[in-house]
Amino acid sequence: MGRIRVGTCSWTDKALVASGWYPKGRRDAEGRLRHYAEQFPVAEVDSTYYGLPSTRNSLLWADRTPDGFRFDVKAFSLLTGHPTRPEALPADLRPALVGQRGRGGVDPGLLDEVWDRYSAALEPLRASGRLGTVVFQFPARLVPGRAAVEFLRRCRDRATGWPMAVEFRHPGWWRGEQADATAALLTELDTAAVAVDMVQTLPMSVPPVVRVTTPELALVRLHGRNSAWGTGTKEERFRHAYTPAELAEWVPRVRAMAERAREVHVLFNNCCGDAAVRAAQAMRHLLGLS
Template sequence: MIKIGLTGWGDHPSIYRSNAAKRDRLFDYSGHFPIVEVDTSFYAIPSVQNIEKWIFGTPDTFQFIVKAYQGMTGHLRDDNPYETRNDMFEAFRQCAQAFQKANKLAMILVQFPPWFDCAAKNVQYLRYIKQQLVDFPIAIEFRNQTWYSKERRQETLRFLRELGTIHTVCDEPQAGVGSVPFVLEATSKKALVRIHGRNVFGWRNSGSTENWREVRFLYDYNEDELTDLAEKIKKLESQCQEVYVLFNNNSGHHAAKNAKTLQQMLRIDYEGLSPKQLDLFEGEF
C-alpha cells in the first residue's frame, strides 16, 4: 500500500475551501490525503490538548508522521527548555503516545542534521534513540552521505534492520556531503520516502540567506521526474507492506500539486477521507 501526503497541513492554499478558517485547514487537508507529517513538533513538542484536536478533527483512518523534536536530533542551537535529557524524551513520548492511543501514529521521523556523520559515537546515539522510543515505530533520515558511502551503505542498511527502524529514502539535490543519494531499500515492513525537490543551488547556498527555507525547497517536479519517482516507489512497495510518501517541496506551493499528480500516476484512490466540496477544486490539479 502506498500512502501519499505532505509535510505540514498549514500552507497548501490549493486544497482549502475558499472560505475556510485557519483552524479548518487540517480538516480540508484530510479530504485530499490520508497522511501528514507533523513538522511543528520539530520546533516545540505539542501539547496533548492540541494533539487531541488534530485527532478528533480527522477521519478514523488518517495517520500522522510525527517529526522528532530538534533537541533529540542535535539541531537545537538555543538553550534546551527541558532540565534534563530524560525530561525531554519523556515529554516527546507523551506526545507520541497521544497519537498512538488513537491508532493514528504512522511513525516518528528522526531526521539528523548534515553534521551527523557515520561515526562510532553517532551509531551509539542511534541505539540510544531506539532505547528511548522503543514502543514506537521510528524512521531514520540521514543528511550526511557518509552513511551511504560505497564501503558503508550495506552496513548502514543492515544496522537499521537490526535496530528495527524504518529507512527514509530521500529525493533531494546531490550537493555534497550534506545530501544523501536516493537509496531504494526498505529495512522494515514500512518505508518512508521524503521528497525535498532538486534545487541544487538552493540546497548549497540556503544557509547564507535569511529566507533559506523558501530557497531550499523551491522546486516543481515535471511529469518525467514524477513518472520516474512513481516507478521507483512501486519497486519499493514490493519490498515492504506500506510505503509512506511525503512531499516537502512547498516553498512555491508545489507540493500538493506534485503529490496529486503522483497519486494519479499510481492510480490510487483513497477511501475514508474527510468530505469536501468537489466543485471548489475542479481543475486545480
C-alpha cells in the same frame, strides 16, 4: 502489496495557506486539516521538531481526521542532536539546557525527560491508530562511525516501543559499501530508512538510495531539486516544481517498497506555495491512487 500513502510535509505552511489552495470557509485551523485529510491520507507534522507537542493538539488532530489517517511526526531537535534554543523547551526545563552549554553534550537525564513529555503528548495519536512513525532527522555532522552508531542506539533505546524512521543528512551513510552497513544497522534497530530525493549536484547531496529496513513501514521524503539547498531562505531552498518525468522516476521504486512493507509513505517537502500538494496529487495519479 502494502498500502501506499502520499501526502505532504506540512498542511499549515504559510506559503500553502497564502496560495489559495484552501477553499473559503476552510482556512481556520480546523477547516484546513479537515480539507487536507479529504485530499490525502497522510501528513507530516514538522512543528514537533521546533518545540514539544501538546496533548491537546494531538487530540484535536485525531478528532479532525478520519479513521485510517496517518501522521508522521518529526522528533524534537534536542533528541536528534540539533542546536536547540532554551525557549523551545518548557520553562521548567530551560535552566537545565542552559547549564549544559559548552560541556560537550546534553545531560541524558534531560533528554529522558524531554522524550517522556514528547511521547506522552503524542499518545493520543498512537491510541487512535493515527501515528505513522516518529521521524528522526539527523544533522549533517552525524557522520558514519562508532560514536554515531552508539548515538543511534541510544535514540532507539529511548524510543523503545515507538515506530521510528531515520533520515540522514550526511551522504556518507548511503554511499558505497557503507550503504549496506547502514541498512543492516537500521534493520537491527527495527527502524525505517528514509529514502531521500534532492538535488544531486552538491557535495552534501544525499543519494536517492532505497532500502526497506522494517516490514511495517517504508518512507520517502522528496525535498525538491533546488541547487540552493543549504543556503538562502526556506522558499529558496525548497522552491521546486516536480516534473512528471521526475516523479515517474520514483514510481517503480515506491512500488518495489510496497512489495516489502505494509505501508509506504511518500511525503513532499518542496513546501513553496502549493508546489507540494500539486506534486503529491500528481504522484497519486501516477501510482493509480486517484
